[in-house]
Amino acid sequence: EVQLVESGGALVQPGGSLRLSCAASGFTFNTYTMNWFRQAPGKGLEWVSLISSSSSAIHYADSVRGRFTVSRDNAKKSLYLQMNSLRAEDTAVYYCARDYGDPWGQGTLVTVSS
Amino acid sequence: QSVLTQPPSASGTPGQRVSISCSGSSSNIGSNYVYWYQQLPGSAPKLLVYRNTQRPSEVPARFSGSKSGTSASLAISGLRSEDEADYYCAAWDDSLSGYVFGTGTKVTVL
Numbered sequence: 001e002v003q004l005v006e007s008g009g010a011l012v013q014p015g016g017s018l019r020l021s022c023a024a025s026g027f028t029f030n031t032y033t034m035n036w037f038r039q040a041p042g043k044g045l046e047w048v049s050l051i052s053s054s055s056s057a058i059h060y061a062d063s064v065r066g067r068f069t070v071s072r073d074n075a076k077k078s079l080y081l082q083m084n085s086l087r088a089e090d091t092a093v094y095y096c097a098r099d100y101g102d103p104w105g106q107g108t109l110v111t112v113s114s
Numbered sequence: 115q116s117v118l119t120q121p122p123s124a125s126g127t128p129g130q131r132v133s134i135s136c137s138g139s140s141s142n143i144g145s146n147y148v149y150w151y152q153q154l155p156g157s158a159p160k161l162l163v164y165r166n167t168q169r170p171s172e173v174p175a176r177f178s179g180s181k182s183g184t185s186a187s188l189a190i191s192g193l194r195s196e197d198e199a200d201y202y203c204a205a206w207d208d209s210l211s212g213y214v215f216g217t218g219t220k221v222t223v224l
Contacts, residue, residue, distance in 0.1 A: 037213075044116055044215060044216075044218045045159060045202050046215065047213035059211045059212055060212070062210070095159070100161070101149060101151060101161050102164065103158075103160070104161075106158050107158050
């Protein structure tokens, strides 16, 4: 069974940093592109970042470019999202997903507030 | 802000057919695959349709996707109470080099 489990969400002050992790199992992790998505409270879905299977291609949404960094460790079957200079508008549930969302993880909540 | 446009709501009685539209542009739907997701209250999104018309094996045949030009549609036939959820379309956008989502459609079963 394909499983994605996010962790690392927390309450953080504006300007702070946080690192999210996504542990993958049940599939050949090193052959898949991975994505981060997010959903602010009561709002729709938003794509955050993409990283290709070998990390050779990386893309970011304009809203996070320069502040967030995506990475992966294929040996550990893990995906990461380093989030710096966090803002209130980054408050959301963050989901990792295999490729275009097949499947999504259960999500981890990031709250940016003083 | 969402780049793809969906109606905010749709409804039907049990057994009816409901259709949800998704309008984009040449840089997204017009040149890339469309995906549809179902999000039940309090749950993570679930993939319903990929590559415009394909369904994962566990998704019932009542759900079907189509695409024409810069628009796409999701149809739910034989509507059931458990279909009450939010539905989102998405596509890769060549201009933005990222995925763009629709505004979301809340389906209500009357």
